[in-house]
Amino acid sequence: MTSSSAGLTAPYALVRFRTGDGAEARLGLVAGDRVREIGPDELGAADLNAFLAEAPASWGRLTAVAEQTDAAWHPLADVTLSAPVTPRQVLQTGANYRTHVIDLVAAGRAKNDPRPIEELREWAADMMDRRAREGIPYFFIGLPAAVVGDDVDLVLPSYSDQHDWELELAIVIGREAFRVDREHAMEHVAGYTIVNDVTTRDLVFREDMKEIGTDWYRGKNAPGFLPTGPFLVPSPFVANPGDLHLQLTLNGDTMQDATTSDLLFDIPALIAGASQNMPLLPGDLLLTGSPAGNGIVHGRMLRDGDVMVGAIEGLGAQTVRAVAEERR
Structure with missing residues (x-):
């Protein structure tokens, strides 16, 4: 290409x-x-x-x-x-866009839930606002081996037909960050890049072990599930990472269209929180979460031949083509 x-x-x-x-x-x-x-x-x-x-x-x-x-x-x-980076660690942030989580709660509404959809959305909004005031960021770990460039086709594993897109702003760590506070967190940012944090929705929650909760290993870490780049943009050239426009299109149709101002926890809070128990190393990726507009909300998951274009203001764009894996 x-x-x-x-x-x-x-x-x-x-x-x-x-x-x-x-x-x-x-x-x-x-x-x-x-x-x-x-x-x-x-x-x-x-x-x-x-x-x-x-x-x-x-x-x-x-x-x-x-x-x-x-x-x-x-x-x-x-x-x-x-891919412009070779991270030793990849940290991902869950449920960090207010509107995104509200949409997911509404889309995942249980069949026996008697609440009207608007009431359910209001409940989710109150929950997110409370979390922003009183909570801490939610992190999980990705595999660096899943990081590829958009020159690699996204192979959709045959074990599911529920593969979804998640456009995200990714922080590239500069100076090692270990137990830093919010006030000094931005001193550890080398730059920013684009990541599509692809997710297999029906594998996120274990049906056989509901008490355990989420299974991010199976839900996210297939080969090529972290299309990254193509540019690593220096932090001095990104004046306000807390207010960048993000947009993902699928075959030309806009699916995600938001700004990073909708983040529950901003970038200093994410760096401070993620650095508390393990040092963040130079070149590591810290994903900030995905905004509203995922396939699970649109009722449309990825299919063979789909083309996604993910763009973030000032950081360029990546084009990812999905191809179906042959069923075994």
């Missing part, structure tokens, strides 16, 4: 890119409609995660590289972009 920087407003961003079929992805710097390979000399560090460990201060090293006009540049349209 070819790549475009449409929607990317930063002066530069990091990517991983390939120039030919089968070639290994290389770390690159995107500036406008061109990309060039960068290595330890330009980074001033051994690798990407070591560079990010010094972010946001380290971003200034790339300013002069982005302004160069030598022959090292490739047209961005001629390369294939992959």
Whole structure:
């Protein structure tokens, strides 16, 4: 596939890119409609995660590289972009958009629930408002092996037909964060990227062990279930991550359309909360949750041949094609 920087407003961003079929992805710097390979000399560090460990201060090293006009540049349209990060840990945030949770409660209404749908939505709204005032973020763990670029087709496992999309703003951790407070949390943000946190809905809750609750391993961690990127945008170029527009379209139809201002727990609260029991490492992904408009609410799950375009203001867009796995 070819790549475009449409929607990317930063002066530069990091990517991983390939120039030919089968070639290994290389770390690159995107500036406008061109990309060039960068290595330890330009980074001033051994690798990407070591560079990010010094972010946001380290971003200034790339300013002069982005302004160069030598022959090292490739047209961005001629390369294939992959996932821009190699996280050691992936943390996901559940139930963190107010409207999203209200919609899920209404969609999951029990058949024997006598309450009118509006009453149920009001109950869910009160619950979310109380949680925002008194609660703490809800985290679970994803597998880094599920992180891929949008150059990889999303294979829909044959064991279910309930695969759903979840467009999310993802924080890329910079300096290691361990038991930080809200006031200092943003000092540990290297940048931001786009993630589609794909979910198999009918596997989230265990029917055979209802007392246990959610099964996020089976519900989320199939191969390729975390399409990421294509750009890692430096944090200094994202002025207000708490008010970014997100939109996901399915075959051209808008499914998710929201802003990060609907987050229950904002980015400082998420970083502070997630760092309390385990250090967040340079290059790790911290997903902030998905807004309203998932397939379970639309009554439409992913099918063979579907094309999703997920865009976040200032961060560009990713295009993911779904293909059905052959039934075994």
